Amino acid sequence: MASIDISSLSVASAQDALRRGDFTSVELTQSVLDTIAAKDGAIGAYLTVDADGALAGAAEADARRRAGEDRDLLGIPVAMKDIFNVKGQPCTCASRILEGYVAPFDATVVARLRAEGAIPCGRVNMDEFAMGASTEHSAFQVTRNPVAPDRVPGGSSGGSAAAVAGGLALASLGTDTGGSIRQPASFCGCVGLKPSYGRVSRYGVTAFASSLDQVGPIARDVEDAAILLQAIAGADPHDQTCLDRPVPDYRAALAGASVEGLRIGVPKEYFVEGTDPQVMALVRAAIDKAAAAGARVEEISLPHTEYAIAVYYIVATAEASANLARFDGVRYGRREVGPDGSLQSLYDLSRTHGFGPEVKRRILLGTWVLSSGYYDAYYNRALKVRTLVRRDFEAAFAKVDAILCPVAPTPAFKLDSTVNDPLQAYLCDAFTVPANLAGLCGVSIPCGRTADLGLPVGLQILCPPFAEPTLLRTARAMEGLLK
Amino acid sequence: MKYLVNIGLETHVQLKTRTKMFCGCLLSTESEPNTNVCPVCLGLPGALPRANKEAVKFTVMSGLMLGCEIARHAEFARKNYFYPDMSKNYQISQSERPLCLGGSVEIHEGGVPSGAPKRVRINHIHLEEDAAKINHYARHSGVDYNRCGTPLMEIVGEPDLASPDEAMEYLQKLREILVYAGVSDCNLEDGNMRSDVNVSLRPEGSAKLGTKVEIKNMNTFKGIHAALEFEIARQTALLEAGGAVVQETRRWDGDLGETFSMRTKENAHDYRYFPEPDLLPVDLSEEQVEQWRKALPEAPEAKRARFQETLGLPAYDAGVLAAQKPLADFFEATLAAGAPAKLAANWIMGDLLRLLGAASLDVADLRTVTPASLAALLKLVDAKTVNGPTAKALLEEIFKKGGDPEAIVKERGLAQVADSGAIEALARQAIEANPKPAAEFRGGKAASLQFLVGQVMKLSKGKANPKLAAEALRKLLS
Numbered sequence: 031m032a033s034i035d036i037s038s039l040s041v042a043s044a045q046d047a048l049r050r051g052d053f054t055s056v057e058l059t060q061s062v063l064d065t066i067a068a069k070d071g072a073i074g075a076y077l078t079v080d081a082d083g084a085l086a087g088a089a090e091a092d093a094r095r096r097a098g099e100d101r102d103l104l105g106i107p108v109a110m111k112d113i114f115n116v117k118g119q120p121c122t123c124a125s126r127i128l129e130g131y132v133a134p135f136d137a138t139v140v141a142r143l144r145a146e147g148a149i150p151c152g153r154v155n156m157d158e159f160a161m162g163a164s165t166e167h168s169a170f171q172v173t174r175n176p177v178a179p180d181r182v183p184g185g186s187s188g189g190s191a192a193a194v195a196g197g198l199a200l201a202s203l204g205t206d207t208g209g210s211i212r213q214p215a216s217f218c219g220c221v222g223l224k225p226s227y228g229r230v231s232r233y234g235v236t237a238f239a240s241s242l243d244q245v246g247p248i249a250r251d252v253e254d255a256a257i258l259l260q261a262i263a264g265a266d267p268h269d270q271t272c273l274d275r276p277v278p279d280y281r282a283a284l285a286g287a288s289v290e291g292l293r294i295g296v297p298k299e300y301f302v303e304g305t306d307p308q309v310m311a312l313v314r315a316a317i318d319k320a321a322a323a324g325a326r327v328e329e330i331s332l333p334h335t336e337y338a339i340a341v342y343y344i345v346a347t348a349e350a351s352a353n354l355a356r357f358d359g360v361r362y363g364r365r366e367v368g369p370d371g372s373l374q375s376l377y378d379l380s381r382t383h384g385f386g387p388e389v390k391r392r393i394l395l396g397t398w399v400l401s402s403g404y405y406d407a408y409y410n411r412a413l414k415v416r417t418l419v420r421r422d423f424e425a426a427f428a429k430v431d432a433i434l435c436p437v438a439p440t441p442a443f444k445l446d447s448t449v450n451d452p453l454q455a456y457l458c459d460a461f462t463v464p465a466n467l468a469g470l471c472g473v474s475i476p477c478g479r480t481a482d483l484g485l486p487v488g489l490q491i492l493c494p495p496f497a498e499p500t501l502l503r504t505a506r507a508m509e510g511l512l513k
Numbered sequence: 514m515k516y517l518v519n520i521g522l523e524t525h526v527q528l529k530t531r532t533k534m535f536c537g538c539l540l541s542t543e544s545e546p547n548t549n550v551c552p553v554c555l556g557l558p559g560a561l562p563r564a565n566k567e568a569v570k571f572t573v574m575s576g577l578m579l580g581c582e583i584a585r586h587a588e589f590a591r592k593n594y595f596y597p598d599m600s601k602n603y604q605i606s607q608s609e610r611p612l613c614l615g616g617s618v619e620i621h622e623g624g625v626p627s628g629a630p631k632r633v634r635i636n637h638i639h640l641e642e643d644a645a646k647i648n649h650y651a652r653h654s655g656v657d658y659n660r661c662g663t664p665l666m667e668i669v670g671e672p673d674l675a676s677p678d679e680a681m682e683y684l685q686k687l688r689e690i691l692v693y694a695g696v697s698d699c700n701l702e703d704g705n706m707r708s709d710v711n712v713s714l715r716p717e718g719s720a721k722l723g724t725k726v727e728i729k730n731m732n733t734f735k736g737i738h739a740a741l742e743f744e745i746a747r748q749t750a751l752l753e754a755g756g757a758v759v760q761e762t763r764r765w766d767g768d769l770g771e772t773f774s775m776r777t778k779e780n781a782h783d784y785r786y787f788p789e790p791d792l793l794p795v796d797l798s799e800e801q802v803e804q805w806r807k808a809l810p811e812a813p814e815a816k817r818a819r820f821q822e823t824l825g826l827p828a829y830d831a832g833v834l835a836a837q838k839p840l841a842d843f844f845e846a847t848l849a850a851g852a853p854a855k856l857a858a859n860w861i862m863g864d865l866l867r868l869l870g871a872a873s874l875d876v877a878d879l880r881t882v883t884p885a886s887l888a889a890l891l892k893l894v895d896a897k898t899v900n901g902p903t904a905k906a907l908l909e910e911i912f913k914k915g916g917d918p919e920a921i922v923k924e925r926g927l928a929q930v931a932d933s934g935a936i937e938a939l940a941r942q943a944i945e946a947n948p949k950p951a952a953e954f955r956g957g958k959a960a961s962l963q964f965l966v967g968q969v970m971k972l973s974k975g976k977a978n979p980k981l982a983a984e985a986l987r988k989l990l991s
Contacts, residue, residue: 355602
């Protein structure tokens, strides 16, 4: 069997090769499995690989193709963050509390990928329950940044980004609650797309913060991200928050992409002290290229940016405190009962030993901000400020088509450098959480590497809710300018 | 010192929708444990709720029947608590923005029919999901999630009730209205309707409510009455001894007939309510609410009043006929088929209910006697075509086997003899055959006439009009 080099193979070019008959899906999938076996030991992106299931899926895809089917994702293996329910596969969310849990149903996004012929080939690492920005909060293993192995891949979808950047997957799905797709994409040098809130179904995606979570692709280029978004977007009767709005043809939106005449806003609050000067310089340079290519660049203000982190860590933890309450040892997952056999001991021990420290920290924080006497001061006030953050963007998008800014204040940081300083780690989310609070769509595309260490830096593009065509067109044009 | 009682009820009513509140599982009390379950009601990772429109409709209909203001914008909220009966360890309920606000239930003061009308205010009605059923065994407990997620409507009453009897009437009225609206079976044995109560005492003359105590775990109306009586006596004794009532939640033990402290205010749950982010708010258009309002059945109280005012029925008759919707429907259908109101009321409340009772049959399940056949029979009675005893026998026959009364009367020649010539001939025959009673009547013994009437009836094979027979006999014997 021919071994295919997948290290820089895009979904679109793999599909072209499949269509031409250069190789079969079984051959492609086997190559992905072989590559994982050979190279993932050094990276640690995958938690589990479903080789048999993947090859069976590939054989089925080949049969569908022989029967005349032709789809953009037919026969393409896709790596899945360990947060998605895939029927018959484990779904641990990188947590001990779900060790051994096997999903009994497919998430809507998984069902849609399968319908398109894509193959969920393996489960990739993440911060436990998507809480973190380095994937170091996984209960099971460390994932290294393929570009710089002593550094984190970012998080929480760190496995998704590392798999794509490390040549261990053509593309992957992640989730983004406060930057968990865009930031690891930035750290690893991939394209990471967070769709608008309500664009993609959350059904079957283990919830972290329900009003912020969105599913999106991490891919090699903007076109692949558009192809994956096309497959997963659209209303779902199982998720009332997934809105019934038409799904445009995203790939078609890329044709002839240009920034000429595009109104670009540059928020001054995102270019402040504390941001790595190299990051700032690379993002500025990208914006200059856009201006040179005919974009009308103007400085804008998003005055409530400084409150976004506080609002985010109140809203997200409050929702998480309830969302994670179901992990109690009663029905599934880790179950540990004390010597007295009491219900309380079941709760206490299962959760104490099942959850890691970051998850516990957030559950406690969320429980606190909702508790009687503190609700108004924290949660209720946070909701009000969230509205102000949203209004900042509404006002900005009345003047500009897209916002360009950094994804994270730094490039990938070293392993073990933030785990003991949660507050510092939270502050690193400052440029990504506002998009989640406002329900915007956003993307991180590579915009160069730092001069000293050659670390990838991402450019963040933000557009109004449901303006994915503009977002993708802008991203595609910038991708061309930055090559 | 005399104390006045304030009782408030929080009544949970299971709605009889086809499926559960937030998933497509069927509602069923009969199924094997944990068979009507899915990822949503089991609280599996990744599962999301979706709101049942029929449950929203039923709650709004209940609100409309109870005179509530219907919220145009309602929201769901999460109520957090850890217990295995709630698979997610939070219950999806409503807090700040319930579906129905205000409203009231009309009762009689003192809970007796002679009492003056009294309005018991409702604070609000909200919609939530029921918990699972926990079964305790010798060495372990089991959770049956079939019930988990059943739509549950909570009617929160104001503490306007002054006695356990008033509480009983409130619950009966509430039940009557909800069964009428078709939103719940309100079957107490099946746990369709469960109430928590709060009760406080205040000295006569004081307007300020006393410290309230909540009582839980009553399964029957009787249990609620007993728990309230016990609690009022307990609090009265406490206050009279110079003590103070502690704000707390108490548990009713039906076997012992006592309440026991469960938790005090300091240990009260902090449910940490917050808006449910997995569900969109419920926004109801004016048209939608109007459409549901138009489909509402007439409220039992309104029906009662109409039966009295426009049909001229006595209060008692109107009360009996309006108490159950199927009976009221049967009555009204009988009228619509042409039966006179008072006659229909008498026959339904008398003979028909007696026959149903003897057969242990519900009027809703009655297939033999139909409103049409009863009306046909009553028209024959009204026109004096058949006499009373014949009609009674006919009803019994139709109740057993069904049939058309007119056809039976024609077929068997049961029409009453009302021809005065024919009756006079029979009367003469009766006098001739019974000279002794005839002589006694002539001699002033009035009772003998009844015997002779009976003889005329016998000769006519029951078909003579007894009134005309008596008249004919009197004339002949005068």
